[in-house]
Amino acid sequence: MKKAAQHGAAFFKKLGRFAGEDVSKGNPPENQVAANASPAPDRAIPTIDRHVDAFIAENQTFDAARLERRRATLNASECVSCARRVRAGKDAVPPDPHYVENQRCAFRGQMIEAGLFAPAMRGAYGRRFRYGGARQHNFSNGRLAATPDGLLLGCQRHEFAHLGVDLGRDNAVVITECKSVDDRTRDLPKNTHVVQVQIQLGLVRETSRYKPDVGIIIYLSASFLKVTEIPIRFDPAVFAAAERRARLIMGAASMADLPAEGRLAGGGECQYCPYVATCGACGETRIRDLHSDGPMEPRRVASGN
Ligand code: SF4
Helix, strand or coil: CHHHHHHHHHHHHHHHHHCCCCHHHCCCCHHHHHHHCCCCCCCCCCCCHHHHHHHHHHHCCCCHHHHHHHHHCEEHHHCCCCHHHHHHHHCCCCCCCCECCCCHHHHHHHHHHHHHHHHHHHHHHHHHEECCHHHCCCEECCCEEECCCCEEEEECCCCCHHHCCCCCCCCEEEEEEEEEECCCCCCCCCHHHHHHHHHHHHHHHHHCCCCCCEEEEEEEECCCCCEEEEEEECCHHHHHHHHHHHHHHHHCCCHHHCCCHHHHCCCCHHHHCCCHHHHCCCHHHHHHHHHCCCCECCCCCCCCC
């Protein structure tokens, strides 16, 4: 538990360092706060808004090498997104001129995962919790790839009986996947998260010595940090379908050879797509509509965080 607390403390200390302030030394003197809080009347009202984006840009856990790896395979979190859109990302197609990437929701997930989920899991399960936090591992078979938020080793057969799960044997391995959600979200689990965990289970079984039958999606609500745990049992048919989808998307010559699934499904996903102009499925009028309110606020469909 002590180690878990240290990990959490290190994470939040990092937040303080970014602001040029050592949080371990306490709050700044009151006069400093007062001076900073009272801008000259003729100056623009200060806002930390752009600094939030700067902080996110500097602290994104998606480094260049990881992004390059993600381009070579269909990632578990992308499987149910529009095939044409996913392929455009793989080919590094330039986004539409007015498109603005909003990383805040994804970053919220990363903060909750690194600052709360991983330390709490270590506190609860000690060294049985592996491949979590900074030690996450990417499992790939060359077509599909997945990075679970942790593996729980040495599970007893009835350890998760309170979730209605019989693991079938002692010393079993369970995958854990953390998701942050709006407190008002109903109908959990989300289909995209279920598919993601199915692919994680399939890849871990195929590419490692671990043979998990069950994954647990651990939802943490963004406002009250309410925990909801939902078990998912491995279904080989879902994994096989994901394999076929990976071959379809990665085997196409380009995005133009793939169906415009976002449009075919009613266009909901197109509202957050960076490639509306290149895709062309929505037509010129639709592109103008989408861009008429200024920069789009995309969400990461099936985000890994
Ligand atoms: S605009 Fe719609 S159909 Fe076209 S790639 Fe984007 S999500 Fe898919």
